[in-house]
Amino acid sequence: MPTVTPPWSYTLQLPHDPRAPGVARVTLRAVLAAHSLAELTPTAELLAAELLANAHLHTTGDYGLRLRSVDAGGLRVGVWDNDPRVPPGFAATDGVSLVVPPDDDAEHGRGLHLVRACAERWGAAELRAGKVLWAECR
Template sequence: MATVSPSWAYTLQLPHDPRAPGIARATLRTVLAAHDLSELTPTAELLASELLTNAHLHTRGPYALRLFAAEPDRLRIAVWDTDPTVPPGFAEKGAPVLVPPEDAEHGRGLHLVRACADAWGVSVLRELGASKGGKLLWAECGGQDLS
């Protein structure tokens, strides 16, 4: 008899501190191990690392890592921050994206997310009541056999 795993979600609130992305990656590894999804760790950690670093480098306030069971064996990684500006690397799907020069030291992170994620997107959040506004960048990864 097949069992159905309940869906789950975790949110880790992070201060604007240079240690925060590392703490978030360690939390991600722990969550994946607890849900028997360790095979997703290399891709999930790369996606989370790039999204977290983007939030840390380009915003001044706190940010948060959100992990969701999108489907069985599938993970959605989202990073919320207080700045509503959508970065060029997450511009409209299908829109041309400028790739940084080969010798550039920055600017490749969100291109890596787009290349390595099964799906990706952004939601701009309006300040309504309890919401703090900002944006939510997300990326999904999962096992090869999703049937």
Template structure:
């Protein structure tokens, strides 16, 4: 049984390090398990991993991960970094990757698996990308095949 009822929030500062996505995933698993939201783990891990990996690839310096449950069945996951450029799916303009593409599929996963998403520039520079997962909603894995 969860010891803290929503709303709750956790913030994790991550260094510019290739291990950051793994640290984010393990932290996320522990938080969701502690709050009896483990059924969101698979989708939330995929989303967090993609956003933190992109922060590491495209921004210099640290990034941050914020986990928040505004309601018992909803998880909002946010990642901020120093790069001010908002990626295409967060601007509503994403074209499907070509079949032979070796990269560029990750943000399609975000689009298919997040129940909602958004982005905003940060006043001090950089950006915040956020996604939401809802208990009972399924990632559209069939669309990926």
């Protein structure tokens, strides 16, 4: 008899502390192992690391990681924070993404480009107090 895996989600609230992204990545690895999705770990960890770093560097309050199963053995990695501004690269105007590649010698600005390159789907949602950036991998 075939079994069906029910949908699941985990939410981890993180303080604005430089150790928080590391704690979140350890949690991500444990969740994926528990759900027999360890093959997603490299991509999911990259997605989470970039989104978490963005939240830590560009906001002052707490932020959080949300992991959610999506159809066909996939994973949605979401990071929410209290800043309502959606960064360029996740914002869209008339369905056209506003992506400006960083200069070759730039020290910052590649994180969301990596997310977009590695994710199957990605997006942003406005919240009452902030936003969530998300990316999916399979």
